[in-house]
Amino acid sequence: MGNIRTSQIKRLSKQIVRDFHDQLSTDFQNNKHVVEEVCTPMSKKMRNLIAGYTTRIMRQFKDQTIQVLEEL
Numbered sequence: 001m002g003n004i005r006t007s008q009i010k011r012l013s014k015q016i017v018r019d020f021h022d023q024l025s026t027d028f029q030n031n032k033h034v035v036e037e038v039c040t041p042m043s044k045k046m047r048n049l050i051a052g053y054t055t056r057i058m059r060q061f062k063d064q065t066i067q068v069l070e071e072l
Contacts, residue, residue: 013053028055
């Protein structure tokens, strides 16, 4: 069983992927810094949750599990 993410985490992650997908990669550390620059000040835990879900979406896109990022 995996972690359950709230709808807020999923919504923000999908919005970041739609708007800043050219800056994101499958690397968590890189995505963490991008999320920190893009979002308003937030807690470290929330930043890491958003960066983790963003990394998951980018890996799915790389593996072609999802086809179009704009449909998120």
